[in-house]
Amino acid sequence: xxxxxxxxxxxxxxxxxxxxxxxxxxxxxxxxxxxxxxxxxxxxxxxxxxxxxxxxxxxxxxxxxxxxxxxxxxxxxxxxxxxxxxxxxxxxxxxxxxxxxxxxxxxxxxxxxxxxxxxxxxxxxxxxxxxxxxxxxxxxxxxxxxxxxxxxxxxxxxxxxxxxxxxxxxxxxxxxxxxxxxxxxxxxxxxxxxxxxxxxxxxxxxxxxxxxxxxxxxxxxxxxxxxxxxxxxxxxxxxxxxxxxxxxxxxxxxxxxxxxxxxxxxxxxxxxxxxxxxxxxxxxxxxxxxxxxxxxxxxxxxxxxxxxxxxxxxxxxxxxxxxxxxxxxxxxxxxxxxxxxxxxxxxxxxxxxxxxxxxxxxxxxxxxxxxxxxxxxxxxxxxxxxxxxxxxxxxxxxxxxxxxxxxxxxxxxxxxxxxxxxxxxxxxxxxxxxxxxxxxx
Numbered sequence: 001x002x003x004x005x006x007x008x009x010x011x012x013x014x015x016x017x018x019x020x021x022x023x024x025x026x027x028x029x030x031x032x033x034x035x036x037x038x039x040x041x042x043x044x045x046x047x048x049x050x051x052x053x054x055x056x057x058x059x060x061x062x063x064x065x066x067x068x069x070x071x072x073x074x075x076x077x078x079x080x081x082x083x084x085x086x087x088x089x090x091x092x093x094x095x096x097x098x099x100x101x102x103x104x105x106x107x108x109x110x111x112x113x114x115x116x117x118x119x120x121x122x123x124x125x126x127x128x129x130x131x132x133x134x135x136x137x138x139x140x141x142x143x144x145x146x147x148x149x150x151x152x153x154x155x156x157x158x159x160x161x162x163x164x165x166x167x168x169x170x171x172x173x174x175x176x177x178x179x180x181x182x183x184x185x186x187x188x189x190x191x192x193x194x195x196x197x198x199x200x201x202x203x204x205x206x207x208x209x210x211x212x213x214x215x216x217x218x219x220x221x222x223x224x225x226x227x228x229x230x231x232x233x234x235x236x237x238x239x240x241x242x243x244x245x246x247x248x249x250x251x252x253x254x255x256x257x258x259x260x261x262x263x264x265x266x267x268x269x270x271x272x273x274x275x276x277x278x279x280x281x282x283x284x285x286x287x288x289x290x291x292x293x294x295x296x297x298x299x300x301x302x303x304x305x306x307x308x309x310x311x312x313x314x315x316x317x318x319x320x321x322x323x324x325x326x327x328x329x330x331x332x333x334x335x336x337x338x339x340x341x342x343x344x345x346x347x348x349x350x351x352x353x354x355x356x357x358x359x360x361x362x363x364x365x366x367x368x369x370x371x372x373x374x375x376x377x378x379x380x381x382x383x384x385x386x387x388x389x390x391x392x393x394x395x396x397x398x399x400x401x402x403x404x405x406x407x408x409x410x411x412x413x414x415x416x417x418x419x420x421x422x423x424x425x426x427x428x429x430x431x432x433x434x435x436x437x438x439x440x441x
Contacts, residue, residue, distance in 0.1 A: 042073065042159060042434070044074055048071075051154060073432040079437075080438065086136050086324065090139055102311035103301060119282070125149065126146065126293060131401055144285040144290045144293050145260075147258075151218070198253055231248065235259070245280055257283050264287060296381075329381075331373075339380050350378055401424060418434050
């Protein structure tokens with residue numbers, strides 16, 4: 001999906017070449033460019049035009065400049081090769097540990113019953129989110145239906161690098177895009193063997209109203225070009241009949257699941273739940289994947305050296321995880337008072353939360369909210385401030401987190417999200433998805 005995009009020149013001059021040159025001569029200092037380099041890597045307006053072109057005549061619900069003004073950031077994010085290597089080690093370690101039977105037993109002990117059902121595939125692409133701290137990348141959370149992968153491959157193919165001999169993308173965005181249908185086919189083959197995969201339904205509640213609906217359109221076009229019939233639909237559009245699932249009269253082989261009802265527990269998702277449990281349709285990501293990877297209580301296991309040694313994790317995986325996972329504690333009636341006293345150094349997240357919903361920095365937490373969350377499953381995570389991406393604007397620096405998209409322990413793409421506020425969002429002028437660049441040395 002190569003889409004040429006014109007680059008934009010900032011009104012204020014770019015920094016002197018030697019500002020970039022100095023950091024590029026020292027690969028470990030590449031991240032200084034997050035402070036010093038203000039060269040525009042992506043024109044958000046041109047990206048909007050490229051996205052409209054990519055989804056063809058099937059259309060968006062409105063002008064992206066109005067509906068999604070802060071989807072793409074203009075500036076790139078810089079990550080050192082050293083930190084990318086550490087991220088890769090974490091990706092590999094997560095893949096190793098989550099395959100261990102004793103880890104699975106511990107994670108499934110607090111999971112919903114449906115997670116006991118093993119459909120036979122890993123559950124699709126993961127999104128591992130990191131903050132870059134002075135001590136290295138810190139794994140904040142793992143997601144099983146990570147949004148943005150195709151939006152970021154689109155941006156990655158359009159990025160304009162200010163010093164192409166010294167700086168570049170750590171992976172090829174075009175190849176990452178080609179891996180997306182490959183992941184779908186691998187999920188299918190692990191459950192259906194050599195049977196042909198002919199149709200996929202991209203499913204979310206009222207999909208046209210979802211903020212990342214433009215990405216659903218990108219998925220549909222990419223899958224169709226790969227020879228797979230793809231349809232975007234609401235769960236209510238799906239019908240079970242004669243042991244198969246249908247949408248609009250067409251058989252559905254696979255569901256690409258963008259729902260945030262991770263256990264398919266609500267009545268609106270009963271049709272999917274029944275078809276999944278009866279192996280009438282392949283679902284990816286599926287409830288078991290969420291239970292093994294994305295339930296935030298699992299971070300208390302993944303960062304626990306004693307637990308990792310006890311279940312037989314390798315020394316390399318143990319070191320990678322204990323170095324990268326912030327201290328994570330399950331909130332219980334017994335430790336609530338102590339955690340309240342320590343709240344300013346903690347971040348509180350619901351075990352099955354998503355998109356930073358109902359997540360709270362401890363220093364922003366009120367007693368009323370603390371009381372309200374008392375009956376829910378929460379974790380307390382050591383607060384790891386995100387690194388910063390400086391701009392020429394007077395609104396202050398943007399916060400930055402790094403997402404690694406991965407499958408079967410292999411990184412496929414890196415992207416950043418730039419934002420202001422307590423948690424990531426797409427409401428910050430100058431913020432949004434940003435390409436990741438690194439030193440070529």
